Structure formats: C-alpha cells, structure tokens
Amino acid sequence: MTRQSRxxxxxxxxxxxxxxxxxxQQAESDLGIIVEDQVADSxxxxxxxxxxxxxxxxxxQWHTVDLVWSSRSIQPIDTxxxxxxxxxxxxxxxxxxxxxxxxxxQVALFLQKDDTLHSKPSDRASMVPTLHGVDAPGYxxxxxxxxxxxxxxSWSWLLDxxxxxxxxxxxxxxxxxxxxxxxxxxxxxxEFSDIGNLEEExxxxxxxxxxxxxxxxxxxxxxxxxxxAERLMSRGGVCLQSxxxxxVFRLRQIGVDVVCSAPVEGYRGWYAGLCLSSRVxxxxxxxxxxxxxxxxxxxxxxxxxxxGYYAATPKRARSFLDEKxxxxxxxxxxxxxxxxxxxxxxxxxxxxxxxGGSYEARMSHVRVWNSFMDEQNYLVRRWREFLNA
Amino acid sequence: MAQSLSEKRSSRxxxxxxxxxxxxxxxxxxxxxxxxSAIRSGLFQAGTVLYEAAVADLFGVSRPxxxxxxxxxxxxxxxxxxxxxxxxxxxxxxxxxPIRTNLHRxxxxxxxxxxxxxxxxxxxxxxxxxxxxILSCCPFDTFQISEAILCDHYNVSRTVIRDVxxxxxxxxxxxxxxxxxxxxxxxxxxxxxxxxxxxKILEPAALIAASETLTPEFIMQRxxxxxxxxxxxxxxxxxxxxxRDLHRDCVLAIKNRRLxxxxxxxxxxxxxxxxxxxxxCPIPAETIRAEHRLVxxxxxxxxxxxxxxxxxxxxxxxxxxxxxxxxxLSILNDVQVAPYLARSS
Numbered sequence: 001m002t003r004q005s006r007x008x009x010x011x012x013x014x015x016x017x018x019x020x021x022x023x024x025q026q027a028e029s030d031l032g033i034i035v036e037d038q039v040a041d042s043x044x045x046x047x048x049x050x051x052x053x054x055x056x057x058x059x060x061q062w063h064t065v066d067l068v069w070s071s072r073s074i075q076p077i078d079t080x081x082x083x084x085x086x087x088x089x090x091x092x093x094x095x096x097x098x099x100x101x102x103x104x105x106q107v108a109l110f111l112q113k114d115d116t117l118h119s120k121p122s123d124r125a126s127m128v129p130t131l132h133g134v135d136a137p138g139y140x141x142x143x144x145x146x147x148x149x150x151x152x153x154s155w156s157w158l159l160d161x162x163x164x165x166x167x168x169x170x171x172x173x174x175x176x177x178x179x180x181x182x183x184x185x186x187x188x189x190x191e192f193s194d195i196g197n198l199e200e201e202x203x204x205x206x207x208x209x210x211x212x213x214x215x216x217x218x219x220x221x222x223x224x225x226x227x228x229a230e231r232l233m234s235r236g237g238v239c240l241q242s243x244x245x246x247x248v249f250r251l252r253q254i255g256v257d258v259v260c261s262a263p264v265e266g267y268r269g270w271y272a273g274l275c276l277s278s279r280v281x282x283x284x285x286x287x288x289x290x291x292x293x294x295x296x297x298x299x300x301x302x303x304x305x306x307x308g309y310y311a312a313t314p315k316r317a318r319s320f321l322d323e324k325x326x327x328x329x330x331x332x333x334x335x336x337x338x339x340x341x342x343x344x345x346x347x348x349x350x351x352x353x354x355x356g357g358s359y360e361a362r363m364s365h366v367r368v369w370n371s372f373m374d375e376q377n378y379l380v381r382r383w384r385e386f387l388n389a
Numbered sequence: 390m391a392q393s394l395s396e397k398r399s400s401r402x403x404x405x406x407x408x409x410x411x412x413x414x415x416x417x418x419x420x421x422x423x424x425x426s427a428i429r430s431g432l433f434q435a436g437t438v439l440y441e442a443a444v445a446d447l448f449g450v451s452r453p454x455x456x457x458x459x460x461x462x463x464x465x466x467x468x469x470x471x472x473x474x475x476x477x478x479x480x481x482x483x484x485x486x487p488i489r490t491n492l493h494r495x496x497x498x499x500x501x502x503x504x505x506x507x508x509x510x511x512x513x514x515x516x517x518x519x520x521x522x523i524l525s526c527c528p529f530d531t532f533q534i535s536e537a538i539l540c541d542h543y544n545v546s547r548t549v550i551r552d553v554x555x556x557x558x559x560x561x562x563x564x565x566x567x568x569x570x571x572x573x574x575x576x577x578x579x580x581x582x583x584x585x586x587x588x589k590i591l592e593p594a595a596l597i598a599a600s601e602t603l604t605p606e607f608i609m610q611r612x613x614x615x616x617x618x619x620x621x622x623x624x625x626x627x628x629x630x631x632x633r634d635l636h637r638d639c640v641l642a643i644k645n646r647r648l649x650x651x652x653x654x655x656x657x658x659x660x661x662x663x664x665x666x667x668x669x670c671p672i673p674a675e676t677i678r679a680e681h682r683l684v685x686x687x688x689x690x691x692x693x694x695x696x697x698x699x700x701x702x703x704x705x706x707x708x709x710x711x712x713x714x715x716x717x718l719s720i721l722n723d724v725q726v727a728p729y730l731a732r733s734s
Contacts, residue, residue: 070713372719
C-alpha cells in the first residue's frame, strides 16, 4: 500500500462554481487528505444528495439544507468543533432590508429538540455557512446604448420586449421563478404576497406568462451552470440574462464586456454551506470536520473572493488577500492594478470598480433570498412545463 | 418526453390483464353461470319462460347484463327466443308448452352470491385501484388521463370508467382542463394542507363519537402494537399499519357513513408519507409513536375530549412533517405511472 493511499479520502459533492480545482488542491495540501470532488449542476447535486447519501461525505450545498435534512441525508454538526463559528457573517440580522424575504442562511441553521431546523441557536447546526453573495441580471454593455435617459437597471428587463429574442434564463426552478417574479413585480404585471414563498396561483400566473413569452420567441436559451450561460453570451446572441458572478469575470477575460447590473428592486441573495452526510463516521468524519474548519480559515474564502463571492468569515479571508484585492472585491474601490481570478488569470483591469459597490452596499440590498419554497414540488412541475413548452 | 398516449395504447399487449381481475365478477357472467346451472340441474324445466325483466328483478341487477347473459345461453342452445320480451328454456325447434312461473319461488340459491360482495358494480371493482394509481402519480407532474386506454387497461366500458373518474373528481384529485381532458396533478402544498385541515376538523369529532364503542382491549391491543417493534424507522408497510390502527380502526369506528366518507376523502396525506418512505427514506418512528400513544392513553383513561385534542395536535404536526416531505419529492422525475397516464409537459 502506498503512503498516499493511507490518507483519508473525502468525497465532496457540490456545484461547478464552488468545487474548482484550486480549492481542491489547496485543501489536499493544507489538510493532508485526498479530496475527491463530485461536481454537478445545482438540481442534480441535490438529487444525488437526497437519493444517495452513501455516495458523498460532505455536501457543499446551495439553499437546499431543509430538503437534505428532511430526507435524513445529513447529520448535525457539532458547532463546538468548528473554530470560527462565532465569526460567521450573516448570522446576525443586521443589514436587513425591511422587505427582504425568502429563507436567509440562518432560517434553517440550527437543530431544535424536536428534530426540526430553526434560526434559534443551539449547539448543533445543519451546515457550516461558507460563502454568500448576490445575483442580478447581466447585460452586454452596449445594451445601455439603446436606453434613453437615466433608467435604472431592473429585473423587469428580463421580460422586456426591447430585448425580445436575446434573453436567457436559468433552468434551476428555484432561481428562475424568483427572477421571473422579480421581473413581473417590477414591470407591474403581477403582485405577490411574499415573493420569497410564492403561492400556487402566483406560480400559475408566472408560468403562464413565461410560456407565452417562450412561444413568441422571447427567450434565446436556458442554462444550467455558469459555462453554459457564458456560451450563450459569447456565441449565442444573448445580450441580457440572469448570470452568476464568476461568469461575468470570465466573459470579460475573453473580451465580452458584461455589466453585472445593480437592479433598483434589489438583488437575489444566495448562500452556500457545508453539510455532513448522515453516513459518514470514523476517520472520514474527522477528516470532514477538518475540512469544515479549513473552510472557515479564510484561505478558501479568499480564493473564491477572486471570482466575486463573499467568504462567511470575511476578516479571516482578508488576511489571505492583498490590500488591492480586498479594496476591489469587498470595499468597492477602484483598483490600481490588474487582479487575477482563482486560476491566476487576469480578470479585473486596473481602474475597474466593482458593479454594485462594496460588500455592505451589495449585501444590504438583497430583496429576496434563494430558497426552496413551500410550493417547491408544484413549482418544479410547472417549471418543467415551461421549459418543455 | 414521455411516451404519447397513442403509442402506449398500441404497445400494450391485448391479452394482458391485471391479476386481481382474473376472477369473473361481471354481472352478466354471474347471471349466465347461475342460469346455466339452474337449467342443467333441472331447476328450470324445459319450457320455463325467462323474461328479461323478471330475471333482472330476480338478481337485482339492470337489464343489459341479463340481456347479454340470455344471448349467451341462446348461443349455447340452452334457451331459445319466445317473443320480443323473453326466452324459453330448451333448444329451438322443440314444441314445448310455455311454463310461466314466478322465478322468485324457485330455489335457485341465487340470493346468496348477490349479498356476499361477488356482485360489486363494475366501477367499484376498479375504483380503489385507479384512485391509488392517480394518487401515485399526482405529486410528480401534470398527467392527462386517457379514458380509452383506461377502458382497455381494465377491460370495462366507457360508462364504467366515467363513473370511476367522476367519483375520483368528487374527491378533488382530478379535474378537467379547458379541452375537457381529465388532468391529475401536480400536487401543491396548498392542496395537501387542505386535506390536513379537513382531517383536523373531522377526525377529533369522529374519535369522540367512536370512543363510546371502542373497548379497552381493542385500544390496548393497538397501543401495545406501537411498541412491538423497536425499530427506529418506519418503512412503508409499518407506517401503513400504524396509521390504520389509529386513523381507521379507532377514528372510523362510528356509524355515520357520511362522516366516514368525508374523512376517507382526505387520505392523500397518508399517501405522501408512504411514497416518501418507499422512494426516499424510512420515516423516524419515535415522534409518531409518541403522538399515537398519547391518543390511545387518553382513550384508555376514558377522557375522549383529551384524546381528540391529542389527535388534533398529532394531525397538525403531521401536516408540517408531510409538507417537508412533499418538498423532497420534488427532486424525483421519472417515476413509473399507469399506462393510461401521459405527462402533459
């Protein structure tokens, strides 16, 4: 048996955007373990987490924690074993918009005595928050040329006839429905009692409009992960779409000048966190706890800050970023130098300022959090009707 | 994209019949069998006149199955046409004197099978099965129901199928779309909540009424069964048995048929938990056992109002748990459904 094979092997399930190679290599190097990434798009990842908890040790999930808890795919995390737990950002309720809705990271964070998840703190957590951020429509800069006056960026543009045939949407139903709802609310077509937890009739109304829009050719395409969205914008004729932060910077690297909008209605907030498989135990469980702690150390947070994400422990991440990086990504200041992405490629040019501004400016402008709504089952079925229409 | 209805129809082997339909239970078959044996045994002498109306009255069924049974006996040369309204026992061409008798006076041993359930109406034979198949599919998509394939599948007439579907419609499980197709699903959390809300109103009231007839032995037997397994998890069969012990055997031990029907129309909620246990993971037993036990203990203490309150609380907690489980079912896509169901999307 080789020396290498005696190192614990940790199987990490997660999405393309988070489980990138620099993170995997850094974890192996810092922890002395073998990290085996299992990369999937968001819907596929949660399906695998629910149906095959044997097949992963750690799940880097994305607004799915209540689902994997209900399916008993994950086990509680002893917060006493997580150094830096108290430093995790977003655990307090400050920086909250009065109209913010949806499930924020703290809503299903703590395990209660009756085996349910709640925001009330306990010493057992459903996940370790690792990253968060905001999303908004992205558009080719020239889109602005066609706009007269000082019209602010808006979610309503996603369904605006001015960009008929040049718009793309995300396939993920949880993300897609919120973005469509924000667009329809903003344009005055529909009103919602709680945009973060839509009712059956509200979903019906949104889907009916989307199907009609699809049939008249409003949408150019749909995407499941970042690279697909980038292809749609670089070669697919899409000029406006929902988009994620890493894609904005990757498109700029190849000369596509994309703006990450700052919608007047507010952002769609998201968070990610690490869960432990209900089946993991023994030496692998120890390795998993080491991996969880490593994620709060600041180093991985710093790596992913370079693609536009915010670390759950920003102060710790700052110690792994140089001042210019911190000033651009977190302080919202113009950079005096070119900056590189997690792969070492230049993604920000000297003089650039981050769209939307500083960490505080962007995170305090979350209108709705990603979440699995109460009507998730109904939503998924109706959304599929829309995608197949 | 799912297989279309027409493809499904043509691909199904025509001789395939579900095993539970192997027993001949149709009215015309039973009438024909009984008459045949009555003729062969000599109970119906040659010359006995069999009017359609009289035979229908004898069996307590409508005329069409009797007409069909008599035609079959005529084809077998056991009877022959007397006039427009009836037949005479014996082969055609014989010069018999008609014997007009009151069929009710003949000892045919016919009444017994009528009363023992063998003669269930055609719709009753398949109602529960169709309802279960629709319940199985409704969380997973919007499905269009083909009446034609449903007829083929169960080898029954359109009239029977419409009876079945109308009754299922009465329970709120299916509806018609604007093109008049029967549609099942997708199941919403709202619909599930409505089922639980109805159960929360109806079951405690039923339990109070039932408490007058439930014996301590009957209740103790069910309470003790809670602890008969030390398993921490409940699979589908165990969950089903546990639910039946309380929600059917105790709650429905009442005489009010209308109340029983009203409660039974809300069994969708049980179905979601069974689907979850079968398709996702077993259900933790501890909480459910504790909630059921409290209801049984209150009944044994002869405090039906407290038992009803405990039952109401249990149904409320189950509503919340089931709602979470329905969310998890959202990840499942390609589930097996009956051949007469086609995905609308």
